[in-house]
Amino acid sequence: MNRVLSGIQPTGELHIGNYLGAVKNWIEMVKANETFYTIVDLHALTIPQDPYQLRTRTLATAASLLALGLDPKRCTLFIQSHVPEHTSLSWLLECTASMGELSRMIQFKEKGGKRESVKVGLFTYPVLQAADILLYQANQVPIGEDQLQHLELTRDIAKRFNHHYSKVFVVPEAVLPKHATRVMDLQYPNQKMSKSGNSSLGTVFILDEPSVIERKIKKAVTDAGSEVVYDPKKKPGVSNLLELLAASLPSGKAPTELAGDYPSYSTLKAATSEALIELLRPVRRSYTELISDQSELEAILKMGAVKARGVASATLSVAQQAMGLSV
């Protein structure tokens, strides 16, 4: 049985990139693996947060994951800050990572580069992510393509630690979805879809009403010409729609195959919005129910933290001993 770990930021409202790029695999993987999923509220602190909003959004993220179909009885779902071993191991790993390798992290360059005063936590963020994964001895990590560099760093840190001290950590591997590994912004198809995109029309949220989804897809930027072809370099807008369609349909058809089924951009857009609306229809209903019972959500997360701590504290203790700390 594989051990799986993945994490998500507590943005409150997930977008379709989060779902198709990662969470869909999380849900699938609970069936035959031992799975740990964490809402990374400590990572969220690397950029300014309103305390009330952070708390609210953390719960909303949990409700969203469950509404998408994550079964809390079959996985361990927890809030990162409820398991203090994450920050303890992170310090040990910080003392094995180098400034050079952290400086090369693309997400740090993108987020840090835009800010006048960059917090130290934003720089060391990928080490905390490595701790999240290594604490659970996870061998599989379901993520979207944008997290591959962080996973590579995690692998490097694990191998270095194992080589320098003793073989403490499992070296994990990424699990990417078949389609939609990097969902692009609908208005700026050369940029990754994200919660804080440049345009409110660029991101489809999992709780968007059908009419909103329809409008966003209708207004999605397409490319020169009129032929529906899958070519992410020459036709990034159309290719993104084809990826979204392929990932949303149950048929499992690849984007290249689907391209031939649509004679025009407008027929492709109509099919894509219909597929997304159908996919997300039950999610909105289920979310409303889940978020109205906060004590139930809190109970699930508390139980998750207890289970997670059992595994995390054992690994931390082995790592501490390997490094010569007296435990």
Ligand code: TYM
């Ligand atoms: P986060 O919260 O930005 O995203 C959560 C997951 O969604 C995927 N994702 C996407 N996939 C495809 N297309 C997109 N446009 C898109 N946007 C987001 C991400 O790849 C991710 O899998 N640092 C991480 C959270 C984290 C983590 C971890 C992940 C912390 N610790 C340990 C894995 C393992 C992050 O900010 O993801």
